[in-house]
Amino acid sequence: MSEIKLEPPKKLFIKTYGCQMNVYDSERMAESLEGYVQTDRADDADMILLNTCHIREKAAEKVYSELGRLKPLKELNPDLKIGVTGCVAQAEGAEIMRRQPAVDLVVGPQSYHRLPQMEARVRKGLTALDTDFPEEDKFEHLKGRKKMQRAPAAFLTVQEGCDKFCAFCVVPYTRGAEVSRPADKIIREAQELVERGVREVTLLGQNVNAYHGGMTLAELIRALGRVDGLERIRYTTSHPNDMDDDLIAAHADTPKLMPYLHLPVQSGSDRILKRMNRSHTAESYLRLIERIRAVRPDIMMSGDFIVGFPEETEADFQATMDLVAQVNYGYAYSFKYSTRPGTPASERPQVDPVEADERLQRLQALISRQQYAIQESMVGRDLSVLVEKAGRNAGQMLGKSEYLHSVHIDNATAQIGDVVRVRCTRAMTNSLTAVEI
Ligand code: SF4
Numbered sequence: 001m002s003e004i005k006l007e008p009p010k011k012l013f014i015k016t017y018g019c020q021m022n023v024y025d026s027e028r029m030a031e032s033l034e035g036y037v038q039t040d041r042a043d044d045a046d047m048i049l050l051n052t053c054h055i056r057e058k059a060a061e062k063v064y065s066e067l068g069r070l071k072p073l074k075e076l077n078p079d080l081k082i083g084v085t086g087c088v089a090q091a092e093g094a095e096i097m098r099r100q101p102a103v104d105l106v107v108g109p110q111s112y113h114r115l116p117q118m119e120a121r122v123r124k125g126l127t128a129l130d131t132d133f134p135e136e137d138k139f140e141h142l143k144g145r146k147k148m149q150r151a152p153a154a155f156l157t158v159q160e161g162c163d164k165f166c167a168f169c170v171v172p173y174t175r176g177a178e179v180s181r182p183a184d185k186i187i188r189e190a191q192e193l194v195e196r197g198v199r200e201v202t203l204l205g206q207n208v209n210a211y212h213g214g215m216t217l218a219e220l221i222r223a224l225g226r227v228d229g230l231e232r233i234r235y236t237t238s239h240p241n242d243m244d245d246d247l248i249a250a251h252a253d254t255p256k257l258m259p260y261l262h263l264p265v266q267s268g269s270d271r272i273l274k275r276m277n278r279s280h281t282a283e284s285y286l287r288l289i290e291r292i293r294a295v296r297p298d299i300m301m302s303g304d305f306i307v308g309f310p311e312e313t314e315a316d317f318q319a320t321m322d323l324v325a326q327v328n329y330g331y332a333y334s335f336k337y338s339t340r341p342g343t344p345a346s347e348r349p350q351v352d353p354v355e356a357d358e359r360l361q362r363l364q365a366l367i368s369r370q371q372y373a374i375q376e377s378m379v380g381r382d383l384s385v386l387v388e389k390a391g392r393n394a395g396q397m398l399g400k401s402e403y404l405h406s407v408h409i410d411n412a413t414a415q416i417g418d419v420v421r422v423r424c425t426r427a428m429t430n431s432l433t434a435v436e437i
Contacts, residue, residue, distance in 0.1 A: 209247055
């Protein structure tokens, strides 16, 4: 009887750029390709996927230069297939294959559930392009989570796309209109993740608090709070206008919901907020923070800021500095305005780049001072840490506190996946040191 010769698994290399949702998408894309195992070396791969981000200027150029670096690998291995996925794939489409013929497939974030068929097509020597916003829900066509042990913290997409159309942002064009996944599917995926060792999920959405998949986000969080084995819940990224009273109340009545909230505001100037089409004022944002802190006084606030937005004056910038000083952020991400093709702001007169750089440095200096002062205020306090991996030093474990601080636990007895009580002993620039109590 002839022996069945099993094909060795092919190797898949995925390079992920950008946001947490791209990290999640890369995981789902890897899981959707039967017969592949992942490799962390491009020169060892049979398929290379670049999962791209389009949020900042030159994003597309970065992808083309990366493709230029990968092209020679195809000369060494003619069976190698190269694909571009994510938001640059969505924005550029066929242009990618025109500019770089070494690319075999291009697929957008809304249609990567068709990757298996596209892979079969390119294995026949054809190319494949798909940047549709398909009617069907891609999650219905993606297989369940792969049966493998996982890290204790995982991302879980619950909503995609955005209807806000902020004047600087490409997301509504690359990710499309807001779509919420059915709550029962999300709860099942969370249960699948818990069965594989996950103890914490971060619910993802470009506008996550606009979630409406048969439940509101607050109701979904409470439902997930009843999943056995799931210890901690977070969510990101929120818009101030969708922080309703019930979601704020969930921060008080759902113990598994962590006291950390990422709530971008972008500017402290009402004039600029208007020109950004953010549909709220600095005052309403500050009132909202007060209402959130009223129900959860220890909540760690995180924000996003853009400096040098078209026509921003020194007075506008000062309003941003004043807002940051008032909120006192544990974390804040700040960037110089970046022209995005096709967005309303890209047509407007730009701020002098030197001026914008100088403002960014002043803002980042303020944010670092705030962040470090909050880190220092943790010394002597008791925290709860989800242990994620072994630390560099012997007997040291590394994890995240409920406030999302990185915590090094010395002389740890806790194992990966445990949630332990610790006392903070020291604050460093970006992390804390602690001992178990
Ligand atoms: S809310 Fe966020 S994702 Fe939506 S358009 Fe504005 S910046 Fe972009």
